[in-house]
Amino acid sequence: MSYGDAMNARTRSEERRAEIVRAALEVIAERGYRGASLAAVAERVGLTQQGLLHHFPTKDALLVAVLEERDRWDAVPAGSWRVDLLTSLVEYNAMRPGIIQTFSALLGESVTEGHPAREYFTERYTRVRESMAVALRAEYGERLPNGLTPERTAPLLVAVMDGLQYQWLLDPESVDMPGAFRDFLRLLGEEA
Amino acid sequence: MSYGDAMNARTRSEERRAEIVRAALEVIAERGYRGASLAAVAERVGLTQQGLLHHFPTKDALLVAVLEERDRWDAVPAGSWRVDLLTSLVEYNAMRPGIIQTFSALLGESVTEGHPAREYFTERYTRVRESMAVALRAEYGERLPNGLTPERTAPLLVAVMDGLQYQWLLDPESVDMPGAFRDFLRLLGEEA
DNA sequence: AACGAAACCTACCGCTCACCAGGCAGCCGA
DNA sequence: TCGGCTGCCTGGTGAGCGGTAGGTTTCGTT
Numbered sequence: 001m002s003y004g005d006a007m008n009a010r011t012r013s014e015e016r017r018a019e020i021v022r023a024a025l026e027v028i029a030e031r032g033y034r035g036a037s038l039a040a041v042a043e044r045v046g047l048t049q050q051g052l053l054h055h056f057p058t059k060d061a062l063l064v065a066v067l068e069e070r071d072r073w074d075a076v077p078a079g080s081w082r083v084d085l086l087t088s089l090v091e092y093n094a095m096r097p098g099i100i101q102t103f104s105a106l107l108g109e110s111v112t113e114g115h116p117a118r119e120y121f122t123e124r125y126t127r128v129r130e131s132m133a134v135a136l137r138a139e140y141g142e143r144l145p146n147g148l149t150p151e152r153t154a155p156l157l158v159a160v161m162d163g164l165q166y167q168w169l170l171d172p173e174s175v176d177m178p179g180a181f182r183d184f185l186r187l188l189g190e191e192a
Numbered sequence: 193m194s195y196g197d198a199m200n201a202r203t204r205s206e207e208r209r210a211e212i213v214r215a216a217l218e219v220i221a222e223r224g225y226r227g228a229s230l231a232a233v234a235e236r237v238g239l240t241q242q243g244l245l246h247h248f249p250t251k252d253a254l255l256v257a258v259l260e261e262r263d264r265w266d267a268v269p270a271g272s273w274r275v276d277l278l279t280s281l282v283e284y285n286a287m288r289p290g291i292i293q294t295f296s297a298l299l300g301e302s303v304t305e306g307h308p309a310r311e312y313f314t315e316r317y318t319r320v321r322e323s324m325a326v327a328l329r330a331e332y333g334e335r336l337p338n339g340l341t342p343e344r345t346a347p348l349l350v351a352v353m354d355g356l357q358y359q360w361l362l363d364p365e366s367v368d369m370p371g372a373f374r375d376f377l378r379l380l381g382e383e384a
Numbered sequence: 385a386a387c388g389a390a391a392c393c394t395a396c397c398g399c400t401c402a403c404c405a406g407g408c409a410g411c412c413g414a
Numbered sequence: 415t416c417g418g419c420t421g422c423c424t425g426g427t428g429a430g431c432g433g434t435a436g437g438t439t440t441c442g443t444t
Contacts, residue, residue, distance in 0.1 A: 032224075
């Protein structure tokens with residue numbers, strides 16, 4: 001195997017796949033997973049539907065790649081979040097409605113029966129709740145208001161982030177997502 | 193309850209429509225709106241697809257009826273909520289996963305472009321936020337923690353309810369939705 | 385008994401979907 | 415220079431979609 005060249009076959013193929021995944025993210029944001037046709041994704045990267053199927057043999061395989069992309073995207077730095085970085089994350093999200101829309105649409109679909117992303121989201125939320133509990137403990141210890149534990153607070157934190165996203169996507173003018181999130185954090189850090 | 197006698201034509205037609213809407217709620221819960229075929233809804237009430245189209249001329253017309261049903265369902269008693277009744281509402285919801293699933297799936301779809309329920313949800317959330325602000329002011333006055341106003345707290349309250357629903361639908365064993373909601377309310381009512 | 389409307393049907397249409405089969409061009413290592 | 419593999423194409427298929435057209439049965443009203 002030679003590796004001197006600027007771009008070997010494997011690299012080029014991975015580039016192509018990455019392009020396709022990017023296009024799929026867009027189309028899913030616009031039409032949801034069920035509404036996203038392979039043809040629409042293919043057209044966006046200048047392929048025919050069958051050309052796309054060469055890289056991803058089924059529609060579900062493409063979805064798997066999309067979900068893996070998401071895992072890469074918000075991979076926890078050094079294994080755990082810090083609460084103040086969450087604020088930055090929300091602010092960053094507020095500048096990228098596309099990504100938020102993609103995964104909000106997918107989350108909504110995933111609660112329906114037999115949806116191919118259901119298991120992914122179930123496991124993801126288990127993981128994220130645990131991760132958030134760790135972050136909350138690091139920030140507040142056991143001194144959360146009203147004797148709340150980090151484990152009981154984590155689902156609320158996650159719910160606020162998700163719920164705000166829906167309200168914000170529907171009506172960005174009326175909902176200050178980062179501001180509201182900061183308000184929530186202030187509820188946790190009972191002020192000195 | 194037999195139809196033949198004490199029921200006039202109009203009443204029977206309305207009964208039929210109500211049956212269809214109920215079936216549509218089920219099918220949407222299972223497959224989302226895009227995934228819900230008229231044929232599937234029709235079969236559930238013992239009709240052909242065209243028999244259904246006699247009562248609702250288009251698929252969108254059926255969706256409108258579904259959304260109207262929801263408005264009737266959670267119509268605010270006497271014009272405004274009381275915060276303690278929200279707890280009961282959440283507890284009640286936790287016993288009816290079907291309804292929650294229907295509207296969580298619809299909410300998720302609604303953020304996609306040109307979705308027929310988008311406007312409905314946008315306006316609904318505007319209304320609900322206002323309604324919640326009123327309820328919060330009635331309960332806590334201006335004395336929310338950290339100088340939060342009812343208007344700024346309302347989006348958080350709504351976000352928590354919605355966000356918890358998704359986590360709960362995906363993994364009811366791991367998420368105590370009513371308990372978590374009570375935790376959130378306890379964050380608002382700073383103790384004593 | 386006669387009539388008209390409501391309820392529901394069969395048949396059909398054009399379209400879109402995910403996916404299969406088979407072929408062909410171009411590049412790469414041998 | 416050749417063989418094979420990768421990338422992508424044309425062509426086609428069966429199923430399912432929402433919706434139309436037009437007929438037939440049912441039934442309350444008169």
